[in-house]
Amino acid sequence: MPDFIDFVDQLESAGVVFEGRATLLDRCAEAASWREEFAFLAARGRKEEVRFIGGHVDTEVLRRIVRGYDLTPVQEHAVLGALGQAWANAKPGPLLPFLGLAGGAQEPSTKITR
Numbered sequence: 837m838p839d840f841i842d843f844v845d846q847l848e849s850a851g852v853v854f855e856g857r858a859t860l861l862d863r864c865a866e867a868a869s870w871r872e873e874f875a876f877l878a879a880r881g882r883k884e885e886v887r888f889i890g891g892h893v894d895t896e897v898l899r900r901i902v903r904g905y906d907l908t909p910v911q912e913h914a915v916l917g918a919l920g921q922a923w924a925n926a927k928p929g930p931l932l933p934f935l936g937l938a939g940g941a942q943e944p945s946t947k948i949t950r
Contacts, residue, residue: 839905840870846901851893852919856886875911878918890919 854860867873877886902912
């Protein structure tokens with residue numbers, strides 16, 4: 837699963853910290869889709885003691901990394917949101933109407949659930 841390891845490595849190189857990293861790696865390695873599991877843990881991982889910390893990471897750098905790994909728009913939103921890069925500062929673009937957002941801080945129209 838080099839794709840997944842590359843993804844995590846790039847996020848960490850950009851300054852992202854993963855609390856519960858071992859759990860994150862294990863869960864994604866065992867999942868049928870690491871992208872789906874990663875997005876699920878980004879959105880709901882606190883129950884499993886997984887937390888994503890973005891701190892002072894450049895928003896555009898994160899977006900470029902995330903967009904390079906074929907995540908769905910909903911998965912992308914979950915990951916960026918977990919890193920504190922919520923859509924509150926998003927510029928209007930082609931994905932925002934799809935997500936049910938007009939460029940302000942609102943909930944996405946589609947939620948990741950199990």
